[in-house]
Amino acid sequence: MTRQIGPIVEILMQRVRQSGGLAVSENQAVSIYSLCEQITNLSTKRVTESSTVTIPKEKLIFPFRVLLPNAIGIKRITESGREILRARSINDLSSYDIGWFRSISGTRFESWTQIGFDLLVLYPGSAAATTVDIEYVKLLTHHTDFAASYNIDSELPSEDVEIALSLAEIILLKRFRLLTTIKSKFTELKKLLLQRGIKI
Amino acid sequence: MNRIQIKSLATYLSLVGINDDTLSQFIDDIFNELGMSGMVKLFKIDIVPLTAGTQDYNFPADALQLVSAFYNSDQIHLADNRDLEAYSKAWRTSTGDPKVITQDEQSAREYTIFPIPSSTSDPVIPIHGEPFGEDFPDNAFTLLYSDNRQDDIPDIYIIPVALESIGREFDYPSDHTDTEFAESCHSIAGVLFKLIGV
Numbered sequence: 001m002t003r004q005i006g007p008i009v010e011i012l013m014q015r016v017r018q019s020g021g022l023a024v025s026e027n028q029a030v031s032i033y034s035l036c037e038q039i040t041n042l043s044t045k046r047v048t049e050s051s052t053v054t055i056p057k058e059k060l061i062f063p064f065r066v067l068l069p070n071a072i073g074i075k076r077i078t079e080s081g082r083e084i085l086r087a088r089s090i091n092d093l094s095s096y097d098i099g100w101f102r103s104i105s106g107t108r109f110e111s112w113t114q115i116g117f118d119l120l121v122l123y124p125g126s127a128a129a130t131t132v133d134i135e136y137v138k139l140l141t142h143h144t145d146f147a148a149s150y151n152i153d154s155e156l157p158s159e160d161v162e163i164a165l166s167l168a169e170i171i172l173l174k175r176f177r178l179l180t181t182i183k184s185k186f187t188e189l190k191k192l193l194l195q196r197g198i199k200i
Numbered sequence: 201m202n203r204i205q206i207k208s209l210a211t212y213l214s215l216v217g218i219n220d221d222t223l224s225q226f227i228d229d230i231f232n233e234l235g236m237s238g239m240v241k242l243f244k245i246d247i248v249p250l251t252a253g254t255q256d257y258n259f260p261a262d263a264l265q266l267v268s269a270f271y272n273s274d275q276i277h278l279a280d281n282r283d284l285e286a287y288s289k290a291w292r293t294s295t296g297d298p299k300v301i302t303q304d305e306q307s308a309r310e311y312t313i314f315p316i317p318s319s320t321s322d323p324v325i326p327i328h329g330e331p332f333g334e335d336f337p338d339n340a341f342t343l344l345y346s347d348n349r350q351d352d353i354p355d356i357y358i359i360p361v362a363l364e365s366i367g368r369e370f371d372y373p374s375d376h377t378d379t380e381f382a383e384s385c386h387s388i389a390g391v392l393f394k395l396i397g398v
Contacts, residue, residue: 032209035358038356040395056328056334057333058330061332072354090275098274098275099273103273116241117354118241118242118243139356170388171388172213174381174385174388175212176215177381179380179384183384186387200394
């Protein structure tokens with residue numbers, strides 16, 4: 001079941017409302033909440049998308065956010081249904097083949113690795129243009145307009161919405177210097193994350 | 201996303217009159233520190249044209265930390281003078297295909313290549329629009345580095361960097377110093393950095 005952005009942000013605004021205090025604007029609340037959705041999804045890696053990408057011949061290194069503008073992390077790459085193995089880093093590729101950077105040997109990819117939030121390496125380069133299927137962790141939409149996003153479904157699974165909501169609540173409470181409340185909210189957030197196997 | 205958006209959120213969350221200049225400086229410092237410590241996840245790759253007989257070059261202006269270097273297809277070793285001494289007694293004068301990059305005897309923004317390049321790189325002519333594909337030039341030297349970009353920063357950095365910068369701003373001696381609040385900001389920023397994998 002999905003939840004809509006508007007009602008979630010209304011809950012957030014109720015939680016951070018301070019009697020006699022300054023109000024949080026709806027647009028700021030939706031902006032901070034959706035940034036928290038992005039962070040939540042990057043840590044849980046539960047909202048993914050897949051795309052078929054054309055790989056030009058002799059090219060091994062790609063700025064993957066240009067190829068896949070909604071991607072923030074690569075999860076899996078397959079070529080004709082065969083999964084390509086992931087190398088932990090370029091050092092693994094280097095240990096295997098010192099000349100990996102321009103190795104154009106093949107008809108099939110053997111390995112891939114991601115370099116930060118920018119670059120993807122597919123090894124070895126292909127002698128002809130080909131396609132691969134890439135499954136990636138989606139960078140969720142950053143909403144900044146409360147009214148426009150009110151009826152839009154949150155992309156997060158409903159069970160993860162509370163993580164993003166708690167994060168946004170803690171961040172907005174900072175504005176009011178409610179440090180004791182933040183501390184207890186933080187303990188609750190840690191428990192939520194632990195339930196998902198995320199230790200902080 | 202760019203650094204101005206981070207600053208704008210930091211100003212919103214801090215509520216009191218925050219010092220604009222120090223806040224900008226703290227945001228720059230955070231990106232520099234993350235980049236230098238190898239924890240940053242923002243990388244760039246550039247082809248550097250080599251000239252035969254020239255071994256000293258400057259890093260690109262936005263480079264923070266060198267991750268790797270390549271000559272044609274080979275990954276180049278990062279070394280110091282002692283390593284070079286072991287590599288060849290004539291390392292200071294030998295010429296050939298670059299095998300090693302070093303920053304010994306250089307300032308922070310420069311590096312030296314050994315052996316001294318014997319060939320000049322072909323120019324990058326992107327006939328197919330693929331400088332790292334079909335158009336990759338012969339005798340090319342390539343640098344992979346973490347960079348100090350102002351724009352094209354993924355949105356996921358906005359909140360953690362904004363909170364860390366607020367923490368530093370309120371740690372800093374001023375008329376609004378608040379170490380307890382600063383500590384709380386550092387602590388939440390640290391958790392967020394962990395969540396995004398920094």
